[in-house]
Amino acid sequence: xxxxxxxxxxxxxxxxxxxxxxxxxxxxxxxxxxxxxxxxxxxxxxxxxxxxxxxxxxxxxxxxxxxxxxxxxxxxxxxxxxxxxxxxxxxxxxxxxxxxxxxxxxxxxxxxxxxxxxxxxxxxxxxxxxxxxxxxxxxxxxxxxxxxxxxxxxxxxxxxxxxxxxxxxxxxxxxxxxxxxxxxxxxxxxxxxxxxxxxxxxxxxxxxxxxxxxxxxxxxxxxxxxxxxxxxxxxxxxxxxxxxxxxxxxxxxxxxxxxxxxxxxxxxxxxxxxxxxxxxxxxxxxxxxxxxxxxxxxxxxxxxxxxxxxxxxxxxxxxxxxxxxxxxxxxxxxxxxxxxxxxxxxxxxxxxxxxxxxxxxxxxxxxxxxxxxxxxxxxxxxxxxxxxxxxxxxxxxxxxxxxxxxxxxxxxxxxxxxxxxxxxxxxxxxxxxxxxxxxxxxxxxxxxxxxxxxxxxxxxxxxxxxxxxxxxxxxxxxxxxxxxxxxxxxxxxxxxxxxxxxxxxxxxxxxxxxxxx
Numbered sequence: 005x006x007x008x009x010x011x012x013x014x015x016x017x018x019x020x021x022x023x024x025x026x027x028x029x030x031x032x033x034x035x036x037x038x039x040x041x042x043x044x045x046x047x048x049x050x051x052x053x054x055x056x057x058x059x060x061x062x063x064x065x066x067x068x069x070x071x072x073x074x075x076x077x078x079x080x081x082x083x084x085x086x087x088x089x090x091x092x093x094x095x096x097x098x099x100x101x102x103x104x105x106x107x108x109x110x111x112x113x114x115x116x117x118x119x120x121x122x123x124x125x126x127x128x129x130x131x132x133x134x135x136x137x138x139x140x141x142x143x144x145x146x147x148x149x150x151x152x153x154x155x156x157x158x159x160x161x162x163x164x165x166x167x168x169x170x171x172x173x174x175x176x177x178x179x180x181x182x183x184x185x186x187x188x189x190x191x192x193x194x195x196x197x198x199x200x201x202x203x204x205x206x207x208x209x210x211x212x213x214x215x216x217x218x219x220x221x222x223x224x225x226x227x228x229x230x231x232x233x234x235x236x237x238x239x240x241x242x243x244x245x246x247x248x249x250x251x252x253x254x255x256x257x258x259x260x261x262x263x264x265x266x267x268x269x270x271x272x273x274x275x276x277x278x279x280x281x282x283x284x285x286x287x288x289x290x291x292x293x294x295x296x297x298x299x300x301x302x303x304x305x306x307x308x309x310x311x312x313x314x315x316x317x318x319x320x321x322x323x324x325x326x327x328x329x330x331x332x333x334x335x336x337x338x339x340x341x342x343x344x345x346x347x348x349x350x351x352x353x354x355x356x357x358x359x360x361x362x363x364x365x366x367x368x369x370x371x372x373x374x375x376x377x378x379x380x381x382x383x384x385x386x387x388x389x390x391x392x393x394x395x396x397x398x399x400x401x402x403x404x405x406x407x408x409x410x411x412x413x414x415x416x417x418x419x420x421x422x423x424x425x426x427x428x429x430x431x432x433x434x435x436x437x438x439x440x441x442x443x444x445x446x447x448x449x450x451x452x453x454x455x456x457x458x459x460x461x462x463x464x465x466x467x468x469x470x471x472x473x474x475x476x477x478x479x480x481x482x483x484x485x486x487x488x489x490x491x492x493x494x495x496x497x498x499x500x501x502x503x504x505x506x507x508x509x510x511x512x513x514x515x516x517x518x519x520x521x
Contacts, residue, residue: 035056037090166184328397394415449475468489
């Protein structure tokens with residue numbers, strides 16, 4: 005039985021402009037056929053094991069001819085696979101989505117179109133330009149700004165005009181040209197030739213909705229020269245009309261303290277939310293590169309034994325939020341009443357672990373001011389005596405400093421490793437993730453295991469070539485990075501997501517000040 009093809013519009017760049025339906029279609033697809041300029045976070049919605057196929061097109065160079073893309077979609081569908089054909093913007097606006105649908109229909113393949121937000125409207129909006137306005141423009145005209153190879157030459161061998169400039173020059177509404185930065189001189193001269201006022205405001209928005217978005221303002225008479233001067237490149241949207249000048253006062257995008265910064269977060273996907281949202285709230289573009297995945301230790305008899313005799317412990321210690329989640333999930337699975345914890349004192353390392361414990365309706369008796377095993381041990385030694393027995397819930401990869409301290413001080417304890425961190429299988433995603441790493445300004449690490457997994461996935465030589473600055477959550481993680489030959493730029497003073505964010509803001513502010521001097 006043949007599969008199904010989703011023709012998906014991914015929007016203009018900012019992955020948060022992806023529709024819910026598009027994300028859902030990508031999640032359920034076996035093959036992701038994607039274009040150039042698709043944000044890696046869009047592709048991150050794909051299920052584990054999905055196959056990624058890049059068919060990106062660049063100006064004047066088609067990576068894969070359209071006919072081959074059509075055949076590719078047919079091939080995968082005939083294999084019974086669900087295919088996500090992911091295109092920038094909207095698939096039916098200069099996106100050849102119609103051609104792909106015609107081909108699939110002709111060959112009896114089921115398809116569904118998922119519209120996307122077009123750059124013709126979204127990019128001007130991110131630049132503070134309303135494409136319609138009651139006082140300035142009551143109509144919108146969207147025009148392709150480049151010659152198609154098959155239509156460039158007329159029947160008599162002469163170059164065809166880019167578009168019907170005579171008709172467009174008479175329009176009072178907003179003119180939006182897509183894919184036209186290379187031909188902006190022809191666009192402006194064509195409009196003026198047929199009577200468009202040379203003083204008509206024009207705005208060119210480069211990399212709209214993306215890191216590095218910038219706007220060049222001018223008029224039909226001088227914007228082409230300004231684009232050459234400022235070296236404006238594709239992708240760029242050209243807006244001509246009275247509304248174009250509103251962006252100079254209404255521009256809102258890119259004002260966050262971290263705007264323009266590309267930051268890579270290597271935490272597991274289920275743990276990265278606070279860090280990612282915090283960075284994005286300050287304007288950063290965040291790429292998730294989850295190099296490790298957390299898995300529960302199975303067939304853990306020592307864990308079951310400890311849970312069955314909880315009343316023998318006087319202290320229960322958690323070193324991570326993962327440990328908290330696994331511990332209480334197992335309590336539930338064994339139908340162990342939480343009241344069995346009555347009388348047991350609780351200690352945690354780190355604010356994230358504290359929050360995880362709070363979510364269970366419990367509050368720690370002790371949390372060290374600094375989130376380190378040394379600080380935890382020091383505080384515990386002031387609070388326990390020889391009669392106490394400790395249950396330590398941690399990871400198979402936990403460092404031995406804490407348990408060594410217990411032994412040296414003759415403290416009775418049981419250590420139960422309830423989870424481990426495994427290196428994620430990102431091989432199928434590297435083709436689109438590595439370019440993001442190469443463009444990144446900062447890469448963050450929140451654990452030694454993340455550092456090791458990062459090096460394992462990429463290899464030491466490739467890691468050394470990455471230009472990004474490295475920010476670590478604390479000295480232990482920074483030490484692990486140093487052991488791998490990675491130069492660490494900065495270490496957070498607070499060993500949590502907030503600490504990483506604050507340190508990155510500090511680095512960004514220092515760089516800005518140095519640039520101004």
